[in-house]
Amino acid sequence: MISLIPRKDIPLALTVMTPIIAIALTLIVGAIIFATLGYDPLQALYQFFIAPVSRPDQIGDLFVKACPLIIIASGLVFCFRANVWNIGAEGQLILGAVFSGYVALTFPGLPGWAMMPLMVIASMLGGLLWAMIPALLKTRFNTNEILVSLMLTYVAALLIDWIVRGPWRDPMSFGFPLTKMYEDAALISRIELPGIGYLGQLHWGVVGALLMAVGAWFVLSRMLVGFQVKVMGAAPRAGRFAGFSPSFVTVMVLGISGAAAGVAGMVEVSANIDQLQPDISFGYGFTAIIVTFLARLNPLAVIGAGLVVALAELGGDSAQIALGMPKVVTGVFKGILLFMLLAGETFNRFRFEIRLPRSAAVKLTGGQN
């Protein structure tokens, strides 16, 4: 019988070494797979990890790809710390995009200083309201937030689909399901670095994402609400004795993560797509769950985890372009990387013990007598 025993004190060296070992194992397993399939393993690994960040503009694009993941994961950290399982960030993201799109498309004449803040507020409101559905159903009727939030994702996808095909469709789009293009004031511009110029598609939303991760860290580690979240997650009974309300915490963390996902939707559309279309997110809401766990529910680590996952994504494209490696193979490799990192995390937090089952032990002694 193998059992997992939580480690009381995790040595710092182990914490540092775990991801390094995990990545080393990924490289070895990956190299074996690539070689078996007939690709030069060194070349393949180069395409995955080095080629996608070998030019300054690609580094910019890496941050752009990680941007929605970092924003969503910064919010999900609150939920998962409080043991509230919001699986519906994808839907909250869509609602954020729809609400901010309402502002951008209904008031196209707004000046930039009014447009951007209004769009951000609208996107937060959209994501928050969508997250309130599982929150209130949970606190009021004790429904399962995993199911409710997940299923609302599909409702959200159908909602935006209907909106861009019907009421908000651009009359000049020849029936294609697209809204009008946003006005410039509603678009997030690229960052022009002094002396360097543009860094790929690097845009101001990325700065916002980094600020949100830092903000989430500050709230969780330095403010009372952050403490409440942690206590309610780790020891709900203790929390109740301290006078914290579980319902309040549930509503709050779902609200925070919903609003964050909503902002991610707004940023993704305003920085990269420039208009609403049936598909605006490509699983960011789900990928961000992996990012959150990869970051060990630490908002600052979310930045690094988001970049790692984004790199794996870009590496897959680069391996396809340079080596003709099929997408399924790149997907498998990405899976191995995440599996190793999460497995390493488990080894880090728990130690393994192999024990004989008690009944077997009894029999054993009985036999000796």
Next chain:
Amino acid sequence: MKKFFTTMVAGAFAAVSGISAAVADPVKVGFVYLTNPGDHGWTYAHEVARLDVNKHFGDKVETTYVENVPEGPDAARVIRELARQGNEIIFTTSFGYMDPTLKVSKEFPDLKFEHITGYKRSGNMATGNIRFYEGRYVQGVVAGMMTKSNKIGYLASFPIPEVIQGINAFALGMRSVNPDAEMSIIWVNSWYDPVKEADAAKVHIAEGADILAQHTDSPAMLQTAEKAGVHGFGQSSDMKAFAPKAQLFSSVNNWAPYYISKIEQMMDGSWSTGDGPDHWAGNTWLGMADDYLVLTEFENMPADVKAAAEAAEAKIRGGYNIFTGPFSDNQGNVILKAGEAYHDGNLWNDMNYYVEGVNGKIPG
């Protein structure tokens, strides 16, 4: 038919190979795919054409493709990366790549971009399309003669001009041989979703349809038809292997002559985005007469139906405009009187109705 086409193209190949022999460095050509060649439909047809490009040019070109590229910000990044990797002409093979292609084309004014099925262009971005609806007219003729229940089931993807053109062309073909036949549309709201496509096919069959047609990409509808013992048509590529008894024929998209001619134009400097009011729907918008759309062998049908199908095919190859009056919409309003005909611009701007024989109304 296929054989005819092969000899045609082979002849063309022989004629032009002398010109491109002078090029020393291989010209790099990039392709962006929506799904992967394993879809046995849309992307598969593009992959077949890419391999034809390789065969035709030999070591004079080097082709690269990226598969499963979502129609969003990732598309711009992938197209940009292909541009940076030295691809001189890049084909983006789905409607949703329109704005990303436009964006990147402006960043790389020295490169050439070809967007499939869209309507936006720039100085170095052209568009290309196939007259898919021509094959659907022939399908309609076959369906109208084959049906016993007078009910035809049709799977549609999105209510965009290309799809409406296809529905109406099918209905005009159907009504030209059978004034009692009617077709019903189920909107799958996807180009490729085998599960939904199979479900929609089952609904059509349950409602009495004995002939199925599709404007979606997977062979799922034909597989369902095969099991239920009804007939149908394949789309984009030959789907006979999935439904040997059910497939009447497939309309196959043959992109090879388009790719080859555009690459040759780029090599000899004659590449252009073209213009003209009727051509915005596609600089290159050709059909059966030019072998851009190829029909597979007519099978699983009686001799008289086969003869009618061959006659319809020959008529279109001879330049017949399918959208020639008289015909009315399904509300009874006369659209075109005898002797009137649509030109290409009408097909994109004015076709916001179903013709007689189609049930229901266009959603949205």
